[in-house]
Amino acid sequence: AQSVTQPDIHITVSEGASLELRCNYSYGATPYLFWYVQSPGQGLQLLLKYFSGDTLVQGIKGFEAEFKRSQSSFNLRKPSVHWSDAAEYFCAVGALNTGNQFYFGTGTSLTVIP
Amino acid sequence: GAGVSQSPSNKVTEKGKDVELRCDPISGHTALYWYRQRLGQGLEFLIYFQGNSAPDKSGLPSDRFSAERTGESVSTLTIQRTQQEDSAVYLCASSLGRLAGDETQYFGPGTRLLVL
Numbered sequence: 024a025q026s027v028t029q030p031d032i033h034i035t036v037s038e039g040a041s042l043e044l045r046c047n048y049s050y051g052a053t054p055y056l057f058w059y060v061q062s063p064g065q066g067l068q069l070l071l072k073y074f075s076g077d078t079l080v081q082g083i084k085g086f087e088a089e090f091k092r093s094q095s096s097f098n099l100r101k102p103s104v105h106w107s108d109a110a111e112y113f114c115a116v117g118a119l120n121t122g123n124q125f126y127f128g129t130g131t132s133l134t135v136i137p
Numbered sequence: 138g139a140g141v142s143q144s145p146s147n148k149v150t151e152k153g154k155d156v157e158l159r160c161d162p163i164s165g166h167t168a169l170y171w172y173r174q175r176l177g178q179g180l181e182f183l184i185y186f187q188g189n190s191a192p193d194k195s196g197l198p199s200d201r202f203s204a205e206r207t208g209e210s211v212s213t214l215t216i217q218r219t220q221q222e223d224s225a226v227y228l229c230a231s232s233l234g235r236l237a238g239d240e241t242q243y244f245g246p247g248t249r250l251l252v253l
Binding site: 057059065067068069072115117128129130 | 170179180182228230240241243244245247
């Protein structure tokens, strides 16, 4: 069955520290992978996506993610976190050739402390 | 408009009443999705439209939920005889769709539904 797992429900990091948010997926087809961010009271904003090609993708706000097929992972990283990065982060997986069902993880809540 | 819009932004209703939620997708986007997000939880897929047909209705939680779409534009999600457990944020997203080879979904701000 298709699924997306975000093992960390909540993460706290200090401002300026590095960040890695984990995402693991189970998908029968070649996956398309996404990271979205949801700030309090806001809609979901696309951070980055992976369709094919270079497995390290760059997104907005200084985020990047690496697709590792062997580990079925698509972890999100940022070298230096800013206080404005505090938000909920969702990983999602979908595929063109199996319909348009998208699967979202349950989210990771990020707190940034001064 | 430039993005996906949803109305109303907030809706308070009494248990047992019907509600209609509206979504205006990005112009030219053939695919449209509805999700439900309960407080503190992830996104729950409800239904997907390609054009005005809905090949995947698997996520609709009960027969009280229905959705329709006019052509490749506006969609409405209707919840009949609302229950308190229907309280959630209902998110709409649109994408260029399968034929365009880009499944990236762009989300609206959501409708916050509270059933008293």
